Amino acid sequence: MEQDTKTIFSRPEALRDTVTHYCPGCTHGITHRIVAEVLDSLGVREKTLGVAPVGCSVFIYNYIDTDFLEAPHGRAPALATGFKRLRPDMVVFTYQGDGDLASIGMAEIIHAANRGEKITVIFINNAIYGMTGGQMAPTTISGQVTTTCPFGRDIAQTGYPIRMVELLSALGTPMYLERVTVNSPQQIIKTKRAIKKAFQYQLEGRCFSLVEVLSTCPTNWGLIPLEATKWLEDNMIPNYPLGCFKTPDDAESNHGTV
Amino acid sequence: MLFGAASTGKRVFTTSSSPGISLMQEAISYMAGAQLPVVIVNIMRGGPGLGGILPAQSDYFQSTKGGGHGDYRLLVLAPSSIQEAVDLMMLSFHLADKYRNPVMMIGDGMIGQMMEPVEFPDKYEEPELPPKTWAATGAKGRPAHIIKSLFLDPIALDKNSWILHEKYERMKKEEIRFELYNHSPKNEIMLIAYGTMARICQTAIDALKQEGISIGLFRPITLFPFPEKQIYKEATKENIRELLVVEMSTAQMFEDVERAVYGKKKVNFFGRTGGIVPPPEEVMEHVKMLLNKKSKDKKKA
Numbered sequence: 417m418e419q420d421t422k423t424i425f426s427r428p429e430a431l432r433d434t435v436t437h438y439c440p441g442c443t444h445g446i447t448h449r450i451v452a453e454v455l456d457s458l459g460v461r462e463k464t465l466g467v468a469p470v471g472c473s474v475f476i477y478n479y480i481d482t483d484f485l486e487a488p489h490g491r492a493p494a495l496a497t498g499f500k501r502l503r504p505d506m507v508v509f510t511y512q513g514d515g516d517l518a519s520i521g522m523a524e525i526i527h528a529a530n531r532g533e534k535i536t537v538i539f540i541n542n543a544i545y546g547m548t549g550g551q552m553a554p555t556t557i558s559g560q561v562t563t564t565c566p567f568g569r570d571i572a573q574t575g576y577p578i579r580m581v582e583l584l585s586a587l588g589t590p591m592y593l594e595r596v597t598v599n600s601p602q603q604i605i606k607t608k609r610a611i612k613k614a615f616q617y618q619l620e621g622r623c624f625s626l627v628e629v630l631s632t633c634p635t636n637w638g639l640i641p642l643e644a645t646k647w648l649e650d651n652m653i654p655n656y657p658l659g660c661f662k663t664p665d666d667a668e669s670n671h672g673t674v
Numbered sequence: 675m676l677f678g679a680a681s682t683g684k685r686v687f688t689t690s691s692s693p694g695i696s697l698m699q700e701a702i703s704y705m706a707g708a709q710l711p712v713v714i715v716n717i718m719r720g721g722p723g724l725g726g727i728l729p730a731q732s733d734y735f736q737s738t739k740g741g742g743h744g745d746y747r748l749l750v751l752a753p754s755s756i757q758e759a760v761d762l763m764m765l766s767f768h769l770a771d772k773y774r775n776p777v778m779m780i781g782d783g784m785i786g787q788m789m790e791p792v793e794f795p796d797k798y799e800e801p802e803l804p805p806k807t808w809a810a811t812g813a814k815g816r817p818a819h820i821i822k823s824l825f826l827d828p829i830a831l832d833k834n835s836w837i838l839h840e841k842y843e844r845m846k847k848e849e850i851r852f853e854l855y856n857h858s859p860k861n862e863i864m865l866i867a868y869g870t871m872a873r874i875c876q877t878a879i880d881a882l883k884q885e886g887i888s889i890g891l892f893r894p895i896t897l898f899p900f901p902e903k904q905i906y907k908e909a910t911k912e913n914i915r916e917l918l919v920v921e922m923s924t925a926q927m928f929e930d931v932e933r934a935v936y937g938k939k940k941v942n943f944f945g946r947t948g949g950i951v952p953p954p955e956e957v958m959e960h961v962k963m964l965l966n967k968k969s970k971d972k973k974k975a
């Protein structure tokens with residue numbers, strides 16, 4: 417009988433065996449697992465450096481078993497740049513929330529992308545500040561209620577939600593930009609493919625890469641996990657279209673005309 | 675943002691907690707240089723770096739000794755109750771305008787999150803202030819106002835620095851605030867603490883009294899200007915043998931107290947960090963340790 421038993425699913429080597437601090441239904445965990453699976457499949461765990469953000473996922477270093485730096489709020493791309501420039505042989509990624517990347521860290525991300533740093537950025541867009549109790553983020557969608565916009569986000573006062581991949585795709589520098597989500601098995605598979613591609617571009621020394629993952633924050637959205645997934649489908653995806661926005665191939669072919 | 679808002683001549687303020695205040699240091703230096711009246715509240719959390727999110731008093735140096743670059747000081751106020759925070763908040767705006775200087779109020783997670791009944795005065799009678807003739811309101815019928823901190827000419831920068839210095843010296847003369855608690859010629863030990871920690875010390879003092887031990891507390895309310903002379907006066911009284919500074923930091927205000935007493939009395943320190951708020955019992959224990967040590971010394975002598 418024994419030879420009939422075959423392990424078909426297990427914890428990736430790059431993911432530690434530990435308890436999670438994330439809220440029930442939070443999708444940070446899914447994306448952590450995907451990153452770990454990709455690092456394993458590329459065989460790069462031991463030469464990878466992660467840069468943790470400020471936000472719920474500051475504790476990513478408790479889960480993903482690689483070396484890590486803990487950056488000041490929003491500065492992960494700057495730390496990643498410094499590290500990667502001195503250790504181009506290593507694989508460097510940042511993992512950042514939307515409060516971290518699109519608000520306080522806007523300058524760092526734009527310039528790292530524009531310089532074409534050979535780093536991979538996993539960008540978690542859950543339309544809110546999670547860790548600090550649900551304040552409005554630059555990505556909060558119009559009308560969305562948060563603790564700092566209790567009557568819903570008013571775009572006349574606070575502007576439109578920032579679409580990061582569209583914003584970065586306006587830069588001339590060749591890069592890989594894709595927006596994905598993790599609301600269903602099908603989307604999870606697509607996300608894994610995108611994250612793998614993002615790391616491969618880095619390994620080939622080709623370009624900066626950023627994958628935006630539309631995520632849920634059931635706790636601060638005030639929804640149970642299933643409703644949160646539904647809210648993501650009904651509200652976030654229409655505001656944040658999924659798909660690949662830029663690859664180094666189109667940018668290079670456009671190069672002369674930019 | 676605060677720089678721009680203050681330049682209109684309206685009263686403005688901002689608040690944050692330690693790492694956010696670190697980020698503001700650049701602008702704070704510019705606002706001090708440009709002599710802008712603003713109020714900033716720092717509800718301190720533990721550091722350095724991300725540290726923790728619980729109450730701390732570890733930004734004493736940052737608030738009182740600069741933080742940003744250049745020759746400047748903030749007027750720093752430290753309330754130890756919500757009522758006092760309310761009262762000092764009104765005063766903060768007044769002092770900011772009076773000196774055309776940033777005023778910083780520092781509290782900690784206890785002060786920041788506690789609920790207490792407070793009374794607002796029915797009417798706030800504010801001493802008159804000079805009109806804000808420096809504000810940027812549009813150069814209609816007057817020369818343009820330029821609110822700035824750049825003085826490329828060394829003579830002009832030197833002059834500006836001494837103008838600022840003169841303000842800080844005036845603050846030292848006119849703005850020192852402190853409170854004495856349970857002062858008596860019987861006391862051998864004087865505690866020195868501010869903010870939440872001072873309040874805990876008061877509870878410790880009351881409890882020690884029940885046990886027949888009398889000690890006093892010196893509570894600075896302004897951390898800059900620091901009540902140096904007043905501490906010296908109290909500390910050098912004959913009955914006082916030693917001081918005990920209690921802080922939620924690793925001995926920051928302690929350095930100013932040592933400087934104030936000029937080696938005339940021994941200054942001891944007790945502190946906790948990381949968000950640990952020492953209960954009155956721990957303060958009492960330290961006081962008793964000092965008293966025991968002294969009675970042993972006495973016997974030996």
Ligand SMILES: Cc1ncc(C[n+]2csc(CCOP(=O)(O)OP(=O)(O)O)c2C)c(N)n1
Binds near residue numbers: 512
């Ligand atoms: C300079 C600075 N400002 C503010 C904070 C407080 N802070 C901690 S987490 C956080 C929000 C992070 O939100 P997001 O990036 O959306 O991540 P999430 O928690 O939603 O995963 C903030 C503002 C800080 N630590 N440092």
Ligand code: SF4
Binds near residue numbers: 439441633634
């Ligand atoms: S607060 Fe939101 S983002 Fe943070 S762990 Fe909970 S669900 Fe996830």
